Amino acid sequence: MTVPALTLGFSPCPNDTFMFYPLVHGLVDTAGLTFHERLEDVETLNRLALTGELDVSKVSYHALGHIRDRYALLRSGSALGRGCGPLLVAREQIDPADLSGRTIAVPGQYTTALLLLRLLDPGLGNFVTMPFHEVMDAVISGRVDAGLIIHESRFTYRGLGLRKLVDLGEWWEGETGLPIPLGGIVARRSLGAETIAIIERALRAGIDYARSNPSEAAGYIREHAQEMSDEVCAAHIELYVNDSSAELGEEGERAIAELLRRGEAAGIMPNSSKGLFA
Numbered sequence: 001m002t003v004p005a006l007t008l009g010f011s012p013c014p015n016d017t018f019m020f021y022p023l024v025h026g027l028v029d030t031a032g033l034t035f036h037e038r039l040e041d042v043e044t045l046n047r048l049a050l051t052g053e054l055d056v057s058k059v060s061y062h063a064l065g066h067i068r069d070r071y072a073l074l075r076s077g078s079a080l081g082r083g084c085g086p087l088l089v090a091r092e093q094i095d096p097a098d099l100s101g102r103t104i105a106v107p108g109q110y111t112t113a114l115l116l117l118r119l120l121d122p123g124l125g126n127f128v129t130m131p132f133h134e135v136m137d138a139v140i141s142g143r144v145d146a147g148l149i150i151h152e153s154r155f156t157y158r159g160l161g162l163r164k165l166v167d168l169g170e171w172w173e174g175e176t177g178l179p180i181p182l183g184g185i186v187a188r189r190s191l192g193a194e195t196i197a198i199i200e201r202a203l204r205a206g207i208d209y210a211r212s213n214p215s216e217a218a219g220y221i222r223e224h225a226q227e228m229s230d231e232v233c234a235a236h237i238e239l240y241v242n243d244s245s246a247e248l249g250e251e252g253e254r255a256i257a258e259l260l261r262r263g264e265a266a267g268i269m270p271n272s273s274k275g276l277f278a
């Protein structure tokens with residue numbers, strides 16, 4: 001009997017296309033599983049997972065707090081590390097203590113970036129949600145007072161004349177001593193533990209393959225990052241694909257658990273009795 005292809009969601013960002021290239025191009029053993037990929041920005045993926053439309057997907061760790069009754073986290077495929085957190089930027093220097101009441105562009109309701117900002121200052125609330133790639137333009141044009149930037153924007157904001165107000169990754173690391181968990185890969189719990197384990201092993205093998213053959217995915221990466229320079233693509237991959245991407249490890253698991261604990265304690269996400277994994 002032919003097993004239907006599993007729906008697989010990930011973003012067109014270079015770190016994701018780099019990691020998933022071997023899996024979707026049949027370069028690693030998947031024990032007969034096949035995948036139908038769907039590339040969307042991370043907030044679209046968050047919302048698709050919230051409605052249960054994908055079998056396997058990249059999601060923000062903020063979104064995981066809302067879906068873990070139905071989805072289990074994989075130990076491979078995460079964007080988690082140090083020195084890679086979201087940045088709050090503005091046209092001119094603003095004291096973070098003076099942000100109350102000001103408009104802040106954010107890259108999605110369920111992004112980890114917004115969760116971190118709300119944990120930093122629960123008094124903030126005048127958020128304007130938009131796709132992540134529109135945030136800097138909104139700040140530059142004056143449509144908002146500040147913007148929360150993620151992904152490759154951290155490499156380009158200075159060149160556009162913007163100023164950093166807060167590094168939320170730096171704040172998180174100072175608060176907890178832990179790396180910042182940004183996004184991870186989840187699989188529908190109804191797939192069963194055996195199938196989820198196969199997916200996890202295949203993804204781990206794919207990440208190892210990609211890191212050992214870094215130039216092989218170049219065409220696939222460029223296809224989905226056409227507006228990004230080669231230098232920014234390379235910096236993006238170097239920053240967001242690391243040893244924790246291949247395997248979360250004990251420190252990574254602690255970081256995720258702490259982020260979810262704080263989100264639940266703040267009432268930003270529901271309490272859940274489910275563990276992280278299948």
